Amino acid sequence: MFIAMNRFKVIPRLQGDFERVWTTRDTHLREVPGFIEFHLLRGPEQEDHVLYSSHTIWRSRADFESWTRSEAFRQAHRDAGQNRPLYLGHPEFEGFEVLQTVAAGEQ
């Protein structure tokens, strides 16, 4: 399993706009091979920004990488440049391999 996260330092007074862009978008992820689940996360507040993260769980890193080379990815990111003023700098990508899982209810 692989988790792809993109960290955004959102300008505090523009949080509502940032959340609206994400929660009202038309997503095609459900149809992408290897896609498991997406979450939009709101993290800690700092003096000049609030940390947000897009958090996508994939079956494998290879599935994620295939998606980044697809037409669906290009379409999804076509308008991303237009939202630049909502956050400081560039989003920071971090990909994580899942090494261990402990779930409630297991023994």
Place this chain on the structure above:
Amino acid sequence: MFIAMNRFKVIPRLQGDFERVWTTRDTHLREVPGFIEFHLLRGPEQEDHVLYSSHTIWRSRADFESWTRSEAFRQAHRDAGQNRPLYLGHPEFEGFEVLQTVAAGEQ
């Protein structure tokens, strides 16, 4: 839903030790109210460290905070100081509220 992450900058030659400490530990999380799932994650490599993250999903921030005040938490972190030389500096905590979820197979 709430995701609690702790980021560790692990010294590259000590990755095996760090992973062993986590994957062989005796965890009591399964019995904690509101606990959903734990993952140990390995992230990007930098010049002087490899980013790891403990990633725990809770029903709510309140459940997570109750756990941090519990005897189970105190027991789980009793020996944490002994592992300090495996990573640079202190672990960096970040808590995230889940604002939106998109799952595979939903319409």
